[in-house]
Amino acid sequence: MTALTAISDFIWGPYLLIPLLLLTGVFLTVRLRCLQFRELGHALYLGLIVRREQGARGDISHFQALMTALAATVGTGNIVGVATAIALGGPGALFWMWVTGLLGMATKYCEALLSVKFRITDHRGEQAGGPMYYLSRGIPNRLLGRTLGALFALFTAIAAFGIGNMVQANAVADAIDGAFGIADWQTGAVLTVALAVVVLGGIRSIGRVTGVLVPAMIALYLLGAGTVWVLHADRIAGAFALVFSDAFSGTAATGGFIGSSAAMAIRYGVARGIFSNESGLGSAGIAAAAAQTTEPARQALVSMTQTFIDTLVVCTFTGIAIIASGAWTSTENGVLLTQLAFDSALPQIGGIIVAVSLAMFAFSTILGWCYYGERSIEYLLGERAIFPYRILFVAAAYVGAIRTLDFVWLFSDVMNGLMALPNLIGLLLLSGVAASETHAYLARSRAERTREDLPR
Secondary structure, rough: HHHHHHHHHHOOOOHHHHHHHHHHHHHHHHOOHHHHOHHHOOOOHHHHHHHHOOOOOEEOOHHHHHHHHHHHHHHHHHHHHHHHHHHHHHHHHHHHHHHHHHHHHHHHHHHHHHHHOOOOEEEOOOOOOOOOHHHHHHHHOHHHHHHHHHHHHHHHEEEEEEEHHHHHHOOOOOHHHHHHHOOOHHHHHHHHHHHEEEEEEEEHHHHHHHHHHHHHHHHHHHHHHHHHHHOHHHHHHHHHHHHHHHHHHOOOOOOEEEEEOOHHHHHHHHHHHHHHOOOOOHHHHHHOOOOOOOOHHHHHHHHHHHHHHHHHHHHHHHHHHHHHHHHHHOOOOOHHHHHHHHHHHHHHHHHHHHHHHHHHHHHHHHHHHHHHHHHHHHHHHHHHHHHHHHHHHHHHHHHHHHHOOOHHHHHHHHHHHHHHHHHHHHHHHHHHHHHHHHHHHHHHHHHHHHHHHHHO
């Protein structure tokens, strides 16, 4: 455990992955000419309104691909991660979460574009893509590309069992036990059956379920957090002001809060922001590759909104609720801090909303990561490995629900970090391809819009 802790601290410390992720986001933002700001409205329209391209090749719609990716990212990080960032880094940590989200949108865009561009049609007629494919098929040096692709697939297939499964199942069991007093083994049994019913049907089944579950769970959670905002309306402006001022100055000790420096705000805000939206890990590109589309850039715009919704919307609702309610000055941390904020506006009911939301978020994360893991194992071992992988994945959820998982958390952190490294190398090497494809698509899109606006 000591050695693993040291490895995790190095990978996620201030000298390797965090600066690499941020600098990659800055580089791609500049290379794409701030695309995430210029085209956000169009991207939201494509993902939430258009939803499907008629006659396009793919397994699921734009909307279902977005919901599957959101299923994997909107999870414990939006409830527990935000609370931990504020508890350790102060209100200013939320500002740095926003920074990671805004820069991460460019990273997520490139991951999705390259995943669709270099995807293949497998023996079952389904679309397979993601970093392992654009690394192996896109990088000119074939040996380097295949090596990076295999490493990414290996780390993803393993990480899916940890951060994408067992720790999420454990969060579901804890949340249900705390809210309703139901034993972990009972929750684990129900969770395992529900998971089996969905994931054994493959991506189309996962896409149908997440297309309904994810919007419903986000709406429920935002309704609860929004109620906290409304009942503390007189403090909302002050909460936002505190976020901006403390982002650069740190926070003095107040109430039960022990104080933090600007460096702590940056460290925890960036780390938890990346944990929440997963931009740079490459995982969401696997879901994007299954989308029905003729234009890689179009699906990339849709996928980009995943980071916006996750970090700029859901995390903001959580963070401002914690700050405006005054809960952040307590000695609580993690989910208990978020529950305290909700209970301040909705006594007793607030804690249940958080518990149910956490359970739904965690279950949806398991669904998304199952697809990521099975595509990765298929890349490594072929189609015959998919069904055994699904069986092991479902069984692991029950184990996660009934056992404590400190080692699994730590091991998963290492695997997630190792996933990101080959992916970021690929994004930098293939950034020219992404930029060229983007500029060509936007030129065609503008021309089409101009023709539609001409009088007839």
